[in-house]
Amino acid sequence: MSQDEPDVQVVPGGQGGKRSEGGQHKPGGQGGHEGDPVIEVSGLWTVFGDNVVHRDLELTVMPGEVVSLVGGSGSGKTTLMRQILGLEHPHRGSIKVFGIPLLGSHPLLLRKIRRRWGVLSQEGALYSALPVFENIVLPLRELRAFDEGFIHDMVMLKLDMVDIERRHAWKMPADLSGGMIKRIALARALVLEPELLFLDEPTAGLDPDRSESFVKLIQSL
Ligand SMILES: Nc1ncnc2c1ncn2[C@@H]1O[C@H](COP(=O)(O)OP(=O)(O)O)[C@@H](O)[C@H]1O
Numbered sequence: 001m002s003q004d005e006p007d008v009q010v011v012p013g014g015q016g017g018k019r020s021e022g023g024q025h026k027p028g029g030q031g032g033h034e035g036d037p038v039i040e041v042s043g044l045w046t047v048f049g050d051n052v053v054h055r056d057l058e059l060t061v062m063p064g065e066v067v068s069l070v071g072g073s074g075s076g077k078t079t080l081m082r083q084i085l086g087l088e089h090p091h092r093g094s095i096k097v098f099g100i101p102l103l104g105s106h107p108l109l110l111r112k113i114r115r116r117w118g119v120l121s122q123e124g125a126l127y128s129a130l131p132v133f134e135n136i137v138l139p140l141r142e143l144r145a146f147d148e149g150f151i152h153d154m155v156m157l158k159l160d161m162v163d164i165e166r167r168h169a170w171k172m173p174a175d176l177s178g179g180m181i182k183r184i185a186l187a188r189a190l191v192l193e194p195e196l197l198f199l200d201e202p203t204a205g206l207d208p209d210r211s212e213s214f215v216k217l218i219q220s221l
């Protein structure tokens with residue numbers, strides 16, 4: 001990896017090309033993205049032994065933006081996402097999500113911001129022992145705030161949204177294709193109506209046709 005190139009490039013989704021040199025975004029400079037940043041990463045370093053994964057990384061994501069991180073395998077995309085999700089801590093630097101610093105904030109506050117995002121992990125994994133319906137419903141059940149009728153409707157609406165027929169709700173993951181599993185994992189990521197959606201290699205493992213239709217689906221959200 002060359003020293004001059006950033007390990008991870010930041011590109012605007014759906015438009016192609018690099019957003020700006022070094023991946024830094026000037027608020028207001030792009031037009032149409034008003035308000036406070038949704039994500040602010042500043043001076044972030046990640047070092048494992050002598051492997052410097054992130055070198056003084058800066059990233060600002062504004063409301064309404066779709067940002068893609070592009071980089072080779074092992075360049076640090078997943079690690080950065082996990083750090084923004086608060087699952088790992090960088091060695092140096094600060095991360096704010098919705099204006100709240102991940103380090104030093106009260107656990108209750110952090111739990112609240114976790115409900116404002118959805119995550120589709122690289123594996124897009126569903127629990128193999130649970131049918132589709134129960135997989136999608138998990139984030140709702142954790143909140144223990146909704147009655148069964150509401151939960152049912154919510155799951156069905158999300159299935160509609162990701163173009164999965166409602167009759168598949170009681171199938172087991174093993175009986176579904178890879179493309180369907182991705183869509184259902186996306187439905188689960190969307191079930192709390194997140195303001196922020198993280199997708200780690202959403203099209204990995206899909207054939208070109210399914211991959212393209214998945215990208216269209218994400219763009220349509
Ligand atoms: N817990 C860890 N301990 C040591 N090295 C790690 C750890 N997590 C990630 N890495 C290393 O950090 C680098 C970035 O990994 P990752 O974020 O998964 O890359 P990407 O998602 O871009 O393929 C890799 O070299 C990986 O081996």
Ligand SMILES: [Mg+2]
Nearest residue numbers: 077078079122
């Ligand atoms: Mg990865």
